Structures are given as C-alpha cells and as structure tokens.
Amino acid sequence: MPERRxxxxxxxxxxxxxxxxxxxxxxxxxxxxxxxVEHISEFVNDGIMKAEFMRVESEHSAISATVSxxxxxxxxxxxxxxxxxxLMHEILAIPAPxxxxxxxxxxxxxxxxxxxxxxEYNDVMPQRDLGWMMMFVEDNQEVFDMIIQxxxxxEDKRVLLPFMPNLDAFILSHTYEPVEFADQDDIDDFLxxxxxxHAHLWPDDPMAIGVFxxxxxxxxxxYQTEQAMEASKKVIKEVNDEFAKEFGRDYHGLVEEFxxxxxxxxxxxxxxxxxxxxxVVMDMRKEGKKVGLVKLRFLRPFPKEELxxxxxxxxxxxxxxxxISYSAGGPAFVEVRNALYGMEKPVIGYLAGLGGRxxxxxxxxxxxxxxxxxxxxxxxxKEVVWVGTRGVNP
Amino acid sequence: MSSTKITIHDLPxxxxxxxxxxACPGCGAAILVRNAMKVxxxxxxxxxxxxxxxxFGGTYPxxxxxxxxxxxxxxxxxxxxxxxxxxxxxxxxxDALVVGFAGDGGTADIGMQALSGAAERNEDILYIMYDNExxxxxxxxxxxxxxxxxxxxxxxxxxxxxxxxxxKKDVPQIMIAHNVPYVATASIAxxxxxxxxxxxxxxxxxxxxxxxxxxxxxxxxxxxxxxxEVAKKAVETGMWTLYEYENGKMTINVKPxxxxxxxxxxxxxxxxxxxGRFRHMTDAQIETLQKWVNEKxxxxxxxxKALQ
Numbered sequence: 016m017p018e019r020r021x022x023x024x025x026x027x028x029x030x031x032x033x034x035x036x037x038x039x040x041x042x043x044x045x046x047x048x049x050x051x052v053e054h055i056s057e058f059v060n061d062g063i064m065k066a067e068f069m070r071v072e073s074e075h076s077a078i079s080a081t082v083s084x085x086x087x088x089x090x091x092x093x094x095x096x097x098x099x100x101x102l103m104h105e106i107l108a109i110p111a112p113x114x115x116x117x118x119x120x121x122x123x124x125x126x127x128x129x130x131x132x133x134x135e136y137n138d139v140m141p142q143r144d145l146g147w148m149m150m151f152v153e154d155n156q157e158v159f160d161m162i163i164q165x166x167x168x169x170e171d172k173r174v175l176l177p178f179m180p181n182l183d184a185f186i187l188s189h190t191y192e193p194v195e196f197a198d199q200d201d202i203d204d205f206l207x208x209x210x211x212x213h214a215h216l217w218p219d220d221p222m223a224i225g226v227f228x229x230x231x232x233x234x235x236x237x238y239q240t241e242q243a244m245e246a247s248k249k250v251i252k253e254v255n256d257e258f259a260k261e262f263g264r265d266y267h268g269l270v271e272e273f274x275x276x277x278x279x280x281x282x283x284x285x286x287x288x289x290x291x292x293x294x295v296v297m298d299m300r301k302e303g304k305k306v307g308l309v310k311l312r313f314l315r316p317f318p319k320e321e322l323x324x325x326x327x328x329x330x331x332x333x334x335x336x337x338x339i340s341y342s343a344g345g346p347a348f349v350e351v352r353n354a355l356y357g358m359e360k361p362v363i364g365y366l367a368g369l370g371g372r373x374x375x376x377x378x379x380x381x382x383x384x385x386x387x388x389x390x391x392x393x394x395x396x397k398e399v400v401w402v403g404t405r406g407v408n409p
Numbered sequence: 410m411s412s413t414k415i416t417i418h419d420l421p422x423x424x425x426x427x428x429x430x431x432a433c434p435g436c437g438a439a440i441l442v443r444n445a446m447k448v449x450x451x452x453x454x455x456x457x458x459x460x461x462x463x464x465f466g467g468t469y470p471x472x473x474x475x476x477x478x479x480x481x482x483x484x485x486x487x488x489x490x491x492x493x494x495x496x497x498x499x500x501x502x503x504d505a506l507v508v509g510f511a512g513d514g515g516t517a518d519i520g521m522q523a524l525s526g527a528a529e530r531n532e533d534i535l536y537i538m539y540d541n542e543x544x545x546x547x548x549x550x551x552x553x554x555x556x557x558x559x560x561x562x563x564x565x566x567x568x569x570x571x572x573x574x575x576x577k578k579d580v581p582q583i584m585i586a587h588n589v590p591y592v593a594t595a596s597i598a599x600x601x602x603x604x605x606x607x608x609x610x611x612x613x614x615x616x617x618x619x620x621x622x623x624x625x626x627x628x629x630x631x632x633x634x635x636x637x638e639v640a641k642k643a644v645e646t647g648m649w650t651l652y653e654y655e656n657g658k659m660t661i662n663v664k665p666x667x668x669x670x671x672x673x674x675x676x677x678x679x680x681x682x683x684x685g686r687f688r689h690m691t692d693a694q695i696e697t698l699q700k701w702v703n704e705k706x707x708x709x710x711x712x713x714k715a716l717q
Binding site for chain 2: 072073218
C-alpha cells in the first residue's frame with residue numbers, strides 16, 4: 016500500500032530523490048532549499064539512502080560535481096534556489112549539449128537586489144536558454160511525482176536532457192501537505208535503473224566528454240539539443256499518461272486546462288497561484304462569467320501548439336508572471352504572445368507577487384475581469400499590467 | 410611509504426597521451442602529461458579545465474587521450490574530479506584513478522575555492538598543477554603563480570612599472586595547511602624525482618596534490634630546446650624547491666648548492682638571464698627577487714626541520 020504522510024515541499028523533493036534511487040548528490044545549503052540538503056543528509060547518515068553525497072563548498076561546485084557524476088554514468092541529483100541558481104549559471108549550460116539527464120529541483124526565490132528570500136521567478140527565468148526542461152509545480156504531491164517522472168523523461172533516449180522542477184519558496188517548500196508515496200516496487204517498475212550507454216567515464220570503454228570543439232561541430236550540437244527538446248514534448252505526455260494509469264494522478268502533460276471549452280477569457284498561470292486562480296474561476300462561473308484557466312506546467316519545452324489550440328477557443332488571454340524582463344514584460348507573457356503571433360487576440364501580461372508578495376484572491380479576480388473586458392472589446396487597453404503595486408493603478 | 414625509484418627506463422612504450430597533439434615545441438606541460446600517463450596506466454580517468462592542455466590535447470575530433478577524458482569548465486577541476494571519483498565508487502568502479510590536470514591560473518586563482526573544498530573533504534583524487542607561471546592559453550597574462558618581476562601581457566615592462574609587482578603565491582604550502590595525505594613539488598627537469606612522486610601519489614588514497622614546474626617556451630621567451638635547462642636552473646638557484654609532504658613530514662628531495670655561509674650558491678640572475686620575460690628587470694628588482702629567494706629557501710629548510 017502507498018504511504019501517505021504530511022510533508023513539506025522540500026521533504027517531497029528529497030524523498031523523491033531517495034525513491035528515484037539516486038546514486039549521487041552534491042549540494043550546498045541555501046534558504047529556502049536548505050531542508051532538501053538536510054533531509055538527504057539524514058537519509059544518507061541513517062543508511063536508508065545508498066548514495067555518494069558531496070557536501071560541497073558552493074552551488075557552483077554542486078552543479079559541477081553533479082555534471083561530472085552524471086557524465087560518469089550514475090543517476091545524479093542536486094537542488095538549489097535563487098543566488099545559488101545564479102551562481103550555477105555558467106555550469107547550467109553544460110549538461111544539455113552533453114546530454115546528461117540530471118534532475119535538479121529549484122525552490123524559486125528572489126534574486127538580489129534587494130536581497131530577499133521569498134517566492135519570485137527572477138532566479139529561474141534567466142536560465143531558460145540553457146537546454147533544461149523546466150516545469151512549475153502547484154503542490155507538494157506534484158513535487159514528489161515530478162522528481163520520479165523527471166528522471167523517466169530525462170533519461171528517455173529520445174530526450175537525454177536535464178530536468179528542472181520549480182517549486183515556490185515557502186508556499187510549497189515550507190508548507191506541509193499530505194503526499195502519497197507509491198510503493199518502491201511500483202516506482203522501480205516505472206523508473207528502471209539508469210543505463211549510461213551514450214555517456215560514461217569508464218576506463219574499460221574510454222570516451223571523451225566535453226571536448227574543445229571548433230565551429231565545424233558546435234552548430235550541430237545546438238541543432239540536436241533543440242531536436243531533443245522538441246522530442247521531449249511527446250515523451251512528457253507519454254510519461255504523464257503512463258504515470259496516471261499506474262498511480263492515479265493525471266497532470267495532463269505540458270499544460271492543464273480548466274473550464275476553457277466555452278471560455279471567453281482565460282488566464283495562464285505558473286506555480287501555486289494556479290490554485291487560487293482555480294477557485295476564482297469556479298466562483299466567477301457561478302456569476303455566469305465565462306472564464307477559464309490554463310496551468311502552464313512546462314516553460315521548456317514550450318507548449319506552443321497546445322496554447323495556439325486553446326487560444327482558438329477564446330477571445331482574450333491573460334498571462335500571470337512572478338518576474339519581469341525589464342521593458343519587455345513578464346517572461347511567460349512574452350513567450351505566450353510570441354507563440355500566439357498572428358492570431359489577432361488580445362494578450363495581457365499581469366505582474367504580481369514579485370519579491371514574494373502574496374497574490375490575493377482579489378488580485379487574480381482583477382486579472383480575470385480585465386481579460387474579460389479585453390475579450391468584450393477585442394483589444395487590451397494595456398499590454399502589461401502591474402497588480403498590487405504601491406502607487407500604481409492597474 | 411614506498412621509496413622505489415622510477416626512472417624513464419621503467420616506463421612502458423605505449424603512450425596513453427599520444428603524439429600528434431598540438432602543443433608548442435618544448436612545452437613542459439606536454440612532457441609532464443605524456444610521462445605521467447605512462448605511470449598512471451589505463452585504469453585512469455582524466456579531467457582538465459579550460460587550459461592549454463584542453464586545446465592541444467584534444468580538439469574535436471582529434472583526441473590524444475586513450476583513457477576517459479572529461480571537461481566541464483575552468484574553475485572546478487578539483488570538484489569535477491571528485492564528482493567522477495564518487496560516481497565511480499557508486500557504480501562499483503572504485504579502483505580507477507582520477508586525475509585532474511590544471512594549470513596555475515586554474516589552480517592558484519580561479520580554481521582555489523573548489524581546490525580548497527575538495528582538499529578539506531579529503532576527496533580521493535590526484536590533483537596535478539602544471540605550473541607555467543601565467544595564463545598561457547589566453548596569451549600570457551599574470552596569475553597568482555607568476556614570479557616577481559616577470560613580464561606578462563598584463564604586467565608589461567612599462568615606463569613606470571616593470572613586470573609583476575607581487576611575489577609568487579605558495580600553493581603547495583596552502584595545500585599542506587589543509588593537512589591532506591600528500592603534497593609534492595616536482596619538475597620536468599628531474600624525471601626520476603617526478604616519476605617516483607607520480608607513482609607514489611597514484612598508489613595513495615585521499616587528496617594528493619602535485620605542483621610540477623613546467624617550462625613554457627612561448628610565454629617565457631625561451632628557445633624550445635632550453636626547456637629542461639631552464640627548469641634545472643630554477644632548482645639550482647632556489648627559485649623552485651623540490652620537496653614532498655607526506656603523513657605530516659616534509660622532505661626536501663634535491664638540495665641546491667650552497668656557499669660556505671649556507672646561502673644559495675647560484676645567483677638568481679643566472680636563471681633570469683635565460684628568459685626573455687625577465688630581461689627588462691633592473692638591478693634593484695633582481696636584488697629584491699634574490700632576497701625573496703634567499704628567505705624562501707631558509708623558510709623551506711625551517712619547515713623541513715619543523716615537520717619531522
């Protein structure tokens with residue numbers, strides 16, 4: 016029987032690594048990821064996790080060692096947040112072209128300045144172009160499930176790219192929720208042992224991994240990485256469906272739709288704000304307002320085709336962002352609008368919850384109302400709307 | 410503690426770092442790596458950071474390495490090597506030797522944090538710094554390991570300031586302060602001493618650090634055929650001390666000639682005049698460097714006495 020326990024998002028991530036039979040971990044503590052490192056330390060020191068664990072001296076070293084361990088041919092794991100992720104930036108560019116299927120949860124926290132520790136996506140958004148699959152979870156069950164699914168997707172021979180599940184600082188990392196942990200035998204059936212055929216550093220089968228390459232070869236690396244990222248879309252859906260069948264939880268793959276079929280206006284959300292938005296949709300529906308919701312689970316690969324299909328059905332689209340690309344708008348908004356190019360539908364970007372400010376029910380309701388208004392008029396008054404900002408009228 | 414001497418006649422014929430690489434003529438690092446690989450053998454995994462060796466040892470698709478070879482970035486030789494070793498351990502291949510070959514810039518400067526961390530954790534790796542006393546791959550810029558007075562492109566012989574104003578960073582002593590199992594200095598001009606140290610380090614467990622004097626004819630403005638001669642003169646003048654630190658004990662392996670007062674007998678000027686990188690140095694600068702060498706030699710002797 017699966018066990019059900021009340022755990023934090025950080026515990027769900029650490030326990031996911033244990034249940035995924037990770038054989039190597041290198042990590043460095045940073046608020047609000049620290050508990051992941053602490054839980055793994057306990058698992059290893061209590062002998063319930065049989066893995067090599069390097070308690071390194073920085074995040075730069077954590078990701079460096081993880082890349083090298085994965086290149087050596089073992090299932091490897093690390094985790095970080097915020098400044099730590101920023102410090103890793105240089106090395107984050109390495110595993111995708113080398114086709115190393117690392118899984119690394121990121122607890123999304125604001126990046127200085129000003130220094131802060133609460134939820135914001137300005138740590139993860141600057142990492143979008145480095146070849147990692149990036150997805151955002153809504154609750155702690157999804158944290159655990161996406162560590163397991165993450166390895167399965169990343170290690171698929173059609174993909175072989177690193178995988179980054181993102182969870183909101185404190186809202187998930189430090190909040191306790193009931194999480195179901197499937198039986199180990201069932202997890203092992205779903206996620207078999209990693210066989211490093213394409214990349215390993217074994218003296219009995221020498222291989223050079225990460226060699227200096229001239230322009231005659233690098234462009235093909237880029238193309239093949241892009242092909243793998245595109246191929247991951249199908250794999251993500253397949254793994255999702257198999258997981259749903261095996262464990263009874265269906266996350267619908269790249270995006271999850273909620274009451275979009277006859278909607279006039281929809282919001283597209285990332286992370287925990289989705290839960291509040293779901294409630295707003297249900298309440299507004301009771302008032303007869305035709306609103307719907309799309310949970311954008313994956314930012315990489317970007318679900319362009321899925322979003323265009325959804326956009327066909329509706330009259331206006333709002334996109335929520337917890338970070339800003341200065342003078343361009345929220346990154347998710349920019350990407351959605353790009354994907355919908357030529358469709359002539361109003362797309363509005365909403366910025367709220369920056370620096371970890373609470374995004375209230377009323378804030379999200381306002382986003383829906385504005386998007387609904389744009390649906391009626393067939394155009395948006397403003398493309399980028401700041402919500403809940405002192406001195407700014409949305 | 411094995412004291413069996415290894416000479417070049419003991420080495421196998423087969424090169425695990427093959428010819429055809431693109432190092433400059435007379436490259437000290439190439440001499441070191443080719444011979445070291447003969448000591449290490451096939452059950453070895455190599456990591457190199459961004460350095461000359463990365464480029465001359467393997468520009469895709471021409472790879473000189475006959476053993477598994479890995480590169481990630483510049484500043485993480487120690488931690489990536491440790492990651493490989495731990496992963497080999499996790500997959501039941503613990504008998505393989507993991508060696509990181511980094512230059513002085515990648516060790517004394519940008520790689521120092523990862524090096525210190527790996528040493529403190531006593532990671533089971535052999536870290537070899539080939540010391541050519543500047544960032545040579547980027548075209549001869551000063552590093553923490555560049556000696557006093559030396560010309561580099563970032564310490565030019567200008568009208569006001571001539572060459573490097575600071576002295577060489579003493580990385581082996583920093584490593585000894587980490588209390589790791591083995592720290593040694595070596596030189597390409599003393600092959601038996603070098604090969605014996607490599608063999609010893611190969612067979613030890615825990616963190617081992619070797620810093621090997623490796624002439625760079627291109628960067629030092631030295632004719633390629635003088636590579637070994639220059640390296641020899643470095644030891645004779647006391648610019649480079651050959652020693653090892655093992656189980657808390659320090660031994661100076663080759664003692665330079667001393668005069669009747671116990672001072673270094675061969676003046677540092679003899680070493681400087683062989684190399685274009687020092688030719689701008691004033692008498693005052695040479696005197697400053699001589700004083701530094703004299704003090705360094707006395708300190709090395711005192712350390713040897715203290716660490717017994």
